[in-house]
Amino acid sequence: xxxxxxxxxxxxxxxxxxxxxxxxxxxxxxxxxxxxxxxxxxxxxxxxxxxxxxxxxxxxxxxxxxxxxxxxxxxxxxxxxxxxxxxxxxxxxxxxxxxxxxxxxxxxxxxxxxxxxxxxxxxxxxxxxxxxxxxxxxxxxxxxxxxxxxxxxxxxxxxxxxxxxxxxxxxxxxxxxxxxxxxxxxxxxxxxxxxxxxxxxxxxxxxxxxxxxxxxxxxxxxxxxxxxxxxxxxxxxxxxxxxxxxxxxxxxxxxxxxxxxxxxxxxxxxxxxxxxxxxxxxxxxxxxxxxxxxxxxxxxxxxxxxxxxxxxxxxxxxxxxxxxxxxxxxxxxxxxxxxxxxxx
Numbered sequence: 001x002x003x004x005x006x007x008x009x010x011x012x013x014x015x016x017x018x019x020x021x022x023x024x025x026x027x028x029x030x031x032x033x034x035x036x037x038x039x040x041x042x043x044x045x046x047x048x049x050x051x052x053x054x055x056x057x058x059x060x061x062x063x064x065x066x067x068x069x070x071x072x073x074x075x076x077x078x079x080x081x082x083x084x085x086x087x088x089x090x091x092x093x094x095x096x097x098x099x100x101x102x103x104x105x106x107x108x109x110x111x112x113x114x115x116x117x118x119x120x121x122x123x124x125x126x127x128x129x130x131x132x133x134x135x136x137x138x139x140x141x142x143x144x145x146x147x148x149x150x151x152x153x154x155x156x157x158x159x160x161x162x163x164x165x166x167x168x169x170x171x172x173x174x175x176x177x178x179x180x181x182x183x184x185x186x187x188x189x190x191x192x193x194x195x196x197x198x199x200x201x202x203x204x205x206x207x208x209x210x211x212x213x214x215x216x217x218x219x220x221x222x223x224x225x226x227x228x229x230x231x232x233x234x235x236x237x238x239x240x241x242x243x244x245x246x247x248x249x250x251x252x253x254x255x256x257x258x259x260x261x262x263x264x265x266x267x268x269x270x271x272x273x274x275x276x277x278x279x280x281x282x283x284x285x286x287x288x289x290x291x292x293x294x295x296x297x298x299x300x301x302x303x304x305x306x307x308x309x310x311x312x313x314x315x316x317x318x319x320x321x322x323x324x325x326x327x328x329x330x331x332x333x334x335x336x337x338x339x340x341x342x343x344x
Contacts, residue, residue, distance in 0.1 A: 040091035043071075046103040046116075046134045047082035053114050054105060060087055060116045067093040070116065082136070087116070098125035104137040210314055213264055214321045219340040221323055224253055228269070228286065228333040237285035239293060247290060250337060251298035257339045259303035263311045264338040265291045270318045270326075277317075284315025290335055 048054075051073065060068040072086030089097065098121030106117045118134075128134070214221075231243025239247070254263060267283030267290075291313040294300045303309045320326075324336055 040094060041068075042089040042091065042094045042097065042128065043130050044087045044089060044097070044128060044132055044134055045084055046087065046136050047084045048105065048136045048138070049080070049082050051083050051085060052105050054085065054116065055114075058114055058116060060089065060103075060118055062089075062093050062096055062118045062120060065093070067118065085116075087118075089118075095127065096120045097128040098122060099128050099132060100125045100135075101128060102135045102137045104139050106139060210266075210316055210319070210321060213312060213314060214266065214323065214338065216340055219262075219342050222257065222339040222341065223323065224250060224337040225327065225330045226250060226335045226337065227331040228267075228335060229331060231290070231335065232286060237282065237289045239289060244293065244297075247293055248297070251294055251300055254294070254300050254337060254339065255298070258341060259307075259309060260342065262309060262340045263300065264336075264340065265294075265311065265313045266324065266336040266338060267313075267315045267334075268317075268320065268324065268336060269333040270320070280315050280317035282315070283317055284313070286335060287313035287315055 054070060054073070056070050056073060058070040059066055060070065068087055068089035070085055071088045074084040074086070076083055085103075087103075097118065101121035102119045104117050104119070106115050107113065108115055119137075121128075226246060231239060231246050233240055265287045267285075267287035269279050269283050291311055295311060301308050301311045316324075326332065326334075
């Protein structure tokens with residue numbers, strides 16, 4: 001016994017059938033469009049000694065655009081002869097292809113799917129015609145590169161070529177090793193000479209002139225003295241915990257001056273050992289320690305986002321320069337924070 005559909009069910013069924021027909025038609029024309037090239041399609045041929053897995057249906061691209069596909073593959077008649085590939089190009093791309101066009105086999109994607117790249121040719125050349133044979137261009141693939149590398153390594157093992165001779169000729173290898181060792185020794189000698197030169201008092205005076213750094217006729221000097229015993233561990237250049245607090249407060253004093261001023265941090269020690277070079281070295285290390293702490297913790301060297309002002313640590317040892325004389329509050333061993341403000 002059949003049951004009549006009510007109007008609502010009939011409308012729903014009609015819409016479902018209509019949607020199915022539309023989807024079927026869309027799929028049909030989408031699939032068919034790939035093989036439809038129009039009445040003015042262009043049939044061409046190209047050839048390769050190795051087609052590298054190209055098959056009927058492989059896409060043909062022109063300047064990255066899908067323009068056709070492979071429609072036939074003809075096996076060679078004799079061993080070593082090229083394989084002839086038939087191409088069909090959509091008519092809309094016909095005007096782009098010249099007789100000197102070239103075809104190459106390319107890989108795309110991780111799976112290495114093949115595609116034919118058709119390079120149109122020069123604009124001055126004649127337009128390609130049906131059944132024209134286009135030139136084939138070989139592009140090296142990973143397998144070709146690996147084969148060349150393997151061949152090169154084989155030649156090296158056999159001692160062929162310059163690199164092969166180097167690996168096989170023990171005398172030449174020993175000579176190169178000896179030359180490298182001599183070069184290294186020469187560079188070490190240069191470095192030692194340079195270090196020794198820097199330590200010479202006379203020469204170092206030219207490299208770092210304390211008088212020129214401290215006595216400046218074109219700038220006003222502001223001075224703040226800090227006793228070394230209050231900021232360093234005894235007889236060392238290591239800051240104590242209390243010393244860091246003292247320098248934290250001193251940084252506020254330094255930052256109160258114009259940003260374009262120069263800062264000199266001088267270490268002085270006029271008592272203790274009679275070895276002047278030792279005094280100079282220790283005061284130099286102490287001044288560098290103070291400079292590093294103030295720069296790293298308080299950025300006293302920064303005068304802007306990208307600009308920097310000069311902060312120069314210097315060890316004076318037991319030598320006193322004008323303006324740095326001891327006061328009743330200072331000890332014989334001290335750090336002098338000097339700020340030079342340019343006049344005018």
